[in-house]
Amino acid sequence: MSESATSNWIYLSNGQAADIDKLPVMEMAAFQETILHEIENGARISALFGQPVADETVRLWAILSQDRRSLLLPLCTDTGADYPALTPRCPQAHRFEQEICEQWGMQPLGHPWLKPVRFHAPYRSTAINPADAGTPEIGVMPFFRVEGEEVHEVAVGPVHAGIIEPGHFRFQCHGENVMHLEISLGYQHRGVERHMMSGPGGRSLHYMETLAGDTTIGHATAYCQMLEALSGTGISVRAQVLRGIALELERIANHTGDIGALAGDVGFLPTMSYCGRIRGDVLNMTAVICGNRFGRGLVKPGGVGHDLDSALRRELHQRLNAVEKDLTVAVNLLWKTSSVMARFEGAGALRPEDVEALGFVGPTARACGLERDVRNDMPGGIFRFTQIPVSTCSSGDVMARAHVRWLEIQRSITFIREQLDSMPDEAVRAPVSPLQPSRIAVSLMEGWRGEICHVALTDHHGRFAAYKVVDPSFHNWFALAYALRNQQISDFPLCNKSFNLSYCGHDL
Amino acid sequence: MFNSLLARMQQKHRTIAFPDGPPPPLPDRFAGRPIIHPERCPSGCRACSDACPVGAIQQTDRLRIDMGQCIFCTECVAACSHHHIEFSRDYRLAARNRTDLHINGPEEFRFAAALDHHARRLFGRSLKLRQVSAGGCNACEADVNVLGAVGWDLGRFGIQFVASPRHADGLLVTGPVPENMHQALLKTYEATPAPKIVIAVGACAVSGGIYKGHEEVHNGVCDLLPVDLLIPGCPPHPLTILDGLLRLIVKMEIDKPA
Numbered sequence: 001m002s003e004s005a006t007s008n009w010i011y012l013s014n015g016q017a018a019d020i021d022k023l024p025v026m027e028m029a030a031f032q033e034t035i036l037h038e039i040e041n042g043a044r045i046s047a048l049f050g051q052p053v054a055d056e057t058v059r060l061w062a063i064l065s066q067d068r069r070s071l072l073l074p075l076c077t078d079t080g081a082d083y084p085a086l087t088p089r090c091p092q093a094h095r096f097e098q099e100i101c102e103q104w105g106m107q108p109l110g111h112p113w114l115k116p117v118r119f120h121a122p123y124r125s126t127a128i129n130p131a132d133a134g135t136p137e138i139g140v141m142p143f144f145r146v147e148g149e150e151v152h153e154v155a156v157g158p159v160h161a162g163i164i165e166p167g168h169f170r171f172q173c174h175g176e177n178v179m180h181l182e183i184s185l186g187y188q189h190r191g192v193e194r195h196m197m198s199g200p201g202g203r204s205l206h207y208m209e210t211l212a213g214d215t216t217i218g219h220a221t222a223y224c225q226m227l228e229a230l231s232g233t234g235i236s237v238r239a240q241v242l243r244g245i246a247l248e249l250e251r252i253a254n255h256t257g258d259i260g261a262l263a264g265d266v267g268f269l270p271t272m273s274y275c276g277r278i279r280g281d282v283l284n285m286t287a288v289i290c291g292n293r294f295g296r297g298l299v300k301p302g303g304v305g306h307d308l309d310s311a312l313r314r315e316l317h318q319r320l321n322a323v324e325k326d327l328t329v330a331v332n333l334l335w336k337t338s339s340v341m342a343r344f345e346g347a348g349a350l351r352p353e354d355v356e357a358l359g360f361v362g363p364t365a366r367a368c369g370l371e372r373d374v375r376n377d378m379p380g381g382i383f384r385f386t387q388i389p390v391s392t393c394s395s396g397d398v399m400a401r402a403h404v405r406w407l408e409i410q411r412s413i414t415f416i417r418e419q420l421d422s423m424p425d426e427a428v429r430a431p432v433s434p435l436q437p438s439r440i441a442v443s444l445m446e447g448w449r450g451e452i453c454h455v456a457l458t459d460h461h462g463r464f465a466a467y468k469v470v471d472p473s474f475h476n477w478f479a480l481a482y483a484l485r486n487q488q489i490s491d492f493p494l495c496n497k498s499f500n501l502s503y504c505g506h507d508l
Numbered sequence: 509m510f511n512s513l514l515a516r517m518q519q520k521h522r523t524i525a526f527p528d529g530p531p532p533p534l535p536d537r538f539a540g541r542p543i544i545h546p547e548r549c550p551s552g553c554r555a556c557s558d559a560c561p562v563g564a565i566q567q568t569d570r571l572r573i574d575m576g577q578c579i580f581c582t583e584c585v586a587a588c589s590h591h592h593i594e595f596s597r598d599y600r601l602a603a604r605n606r607t608d609l610h611i612n613g614p615e616e617f618r619f620a621a622a623l624d625h626h627a628r629r630l631f632g633r634s635l636k637l638r639q640v641s642a643g644g645c646n647a648c649e650a651d652v653n654v655l656g657a658v659g660w661d662l663g664r665f666g667i668q669f670v671a672s673p674r675h676a677d678g679l680l681v682t683g684p685v686p687e688n689m690h691q692a693l694l695k696t697y698e699a700t701p702a703p704k705i706v707i708a709v710g711a712c713a714v715s716g717g718i719y720k721g722h723e724e725v726h727n728g729v730c731d732l733l734p735v736d737l738l739i740p741g742c743p744p745h746p747l748t749i750l751d752g753l754l755r756l757i758v759k760m761e762i763d764k765p766a
Contacts, residue, residue: 119688120724138688158692161671163639163653165646166689187688188643191724202561206579206718213647213743257650270512274519276657280746284535291537294647296742297581306537326519333515504645507686 011071014378017441031077046453048096051466067377082107092359118186146172165503181484188507196467212505218447220299229441236426239303244382248412251448253282255405265494266343274330303429344399348483348495362450367400374446401498435462471505539580539595548592559587576609576714579742602752622758638676644683647743648710678705684712684725705736
């Protein structure tokens with residue numbers, strides 16, 4: 001990469017805005033070569049999306065995360081009706097290029113796996129992408145198929161057996177052995193991104209709170225951090241502490257529920273029952289702060305909607321002690337039970353090189369030994385001042401994912417204790433000024449499933465010209481499909497729960 | 509074996525006493541059924557309805573909150589300087605009819621009535637439900653699911669979630685019903701043997717919630733299927749959901765105080 005080409009790049013940190021007009025619009029070839037070069041040097045694609053700029057032109061934006069330098073590199077280029085696909089040379093782009101094609105009609109030529117992502121009509125009707133060409137019928141697509149006399153196909157969903165969200169899974173099996181799993185989603189598509197355009201509006205924060213309801217704090221904080229970046233609003237440390245406590249409570253609650261559900265999936269009822277209840281106790285702690293078990297109304301632009309006085313902090317301390325005591329007994333029982341360990345160990349293993357190549361995030365990546373954690377790599381909010389050690393494991397299987405979650409629970413408990421005792425005496429909410437025009441900002445959070453990435457561009461009036469949300473599930477659904485290869489189909493529920501990915505977070 | 513027994517002793521018996529005993533305590537900041545004081549409302553003021561992100565507050569001849577649309581964000585309370593809206597701590601929100609969820613003033617809220625005699629004979633002691641998430645964000649789903657955990661122990665009332673609509677007496681639907689789930693929802697309903705009931709849980713399923721009016725969704729289940737029980741909230745507290753289910757099959761006296 002020549003020095004003249006790189007000298008006008010603008011790097012961003014998490015929650016920092018830049019002037020869009022100062023970013024060079026690259027040639028397609030240079031754009032793609034830069035992405036490949038950066039990935040070669042350890043960067044990841046955090047987001048890749050399209051923004052309509054003219055009738056038949058879409059600007060492609062790539063947000064590359066350089067974790068080791070804690071910097072984000074935004075790159076852009078313009079494309080017409082088609083462009084050479086990046087995916088053949090960069091597998092982690094595959095889902096993003098499918099999405100760009102579905103939303104804006106820009107064909108990635110040579111994409112090996114061009115299928116619908118969410119099965120919706122194009123976001124705008126143009127000559128190259130007429131909306132009246134018909135909406136794709138949900139779930140109807142050319143599934144990958146293995147042929148052979150002894151091969152059989154298993155189709156599951158969209159409506160599943162448990163109380164969970166809808167999605168379709170198609171297995172190619174030889175006996176019990178899964179040769180291939182293809183996951184087809186889109187059933188939960190509610191049009192969040194489309195309705196964020198020209199925002200922010202009255203519902204914007206609520207879209208974010210319900211984008212993935214179990215990650216209300218994660219997405220709402222990413223959104224509020226975005227508004228603060230684009231408007232130049234600073235928030236108090238006390239508000240950052242409260243956001244941090246809520247984020248870690250969300251992590252503890254979900255990890256606890258999933259460890260319990262993993263126990264249930266191998267028929268070990270004691271830990272399942274205990275964790276199911278303890279998860280509720282943690283949700284109730286969030287309700288102590290804001291009245292709602294999922295943290296609705298807690299995170300607000302400019303800070304938080306509720307404060308904690310000393311009596312409530314004491315109450316949270318007591319509840320946290322009780323949770324820690326019960327949970328330690330419940331989870332340790334799991335590790336001591338050999339029949340459970342026999343099912344966890346070796347099930348659904350991923351290799352670190354696949355995680356790197358396909359860009360997986362969160363506990364999925366950390367369970368393969370990768371130290372990939374936004375709280376550490378791209379710290380925002382309170383995590384700029386205090387660090388939570390990154391929890392990793394090496395075997396990449398169900399056992400590793402369960403173990404990483406338990407490590408994270410313990411470290412989040414320690415973090416919350418420290419933060420409850422170190423809240424500076426300040427206001428918890430500051431007024432937010434209007435968004436500045438022609439800005440770009442990236443807001444990252446480590447949600448309990450992994451990296452949450454929001455990217456916003458403002459137009460000349462300070463309204464959203466684009467608002468891109470990348471839920472960690474968008475990266476990681478493919479990890480589940482990958483983990484199932486050469487596994488027994490009867491281990492699918494167990495593998496699935498070890499990731500517990502979001503359908504609505506993916507479908508938007 | 510010994511480890512399991514020791515853990516069992518440590519975890520203790522945790523099933524709540526409700527409905528025979530008091531309900532579990534709700535958080536101090538819990539927002540329950542809204543109360544309107546119309547006499548405090550000056551004419552021409554639209555502060556509350558302008559602040560409502562979902563258009564749940566209507567001001568025609570008199571102020572009205574549609575609790576089926578409300579997401580309990582309390583923005584209206586913050587916007588009103590006349591204190592004409594407050595959110596009580598009453599968790600009992602379920603209703604049998606859509607219009608019963610309209611809060612107009614100080615009138616008594618009409619709690620969900622029980623099923624008729626015939627339906628109660630069929631479902632009163634054993635109610636098997638198939639849950640269908642149709643665009644739900646996983647918050648309503650989670651708080652329905654938690655009723656099966658040991659603390660709430662839904663099974664003691666004969667209510668159970670089953671894996672197939674063929675085994676079910678009815679559907680419990682969450683979410684605004686995206687177009688992409690429309691067909692699957694109707695097929696699941698058809699696959700459920702009659703007589704059957706439909707329960708809508710959460711603002712999205714009742715009215716579309718914050719997704720109301722999106723081209724991508726059907727504004728909830730009410731226009732698609734005959735709904736027997738509506739449980740508002742975003743998401744409703746598990747106690748609210750349990751209260752609604754128990755009223756339907758008369759496991760709880762209607763006039764029992766909160």
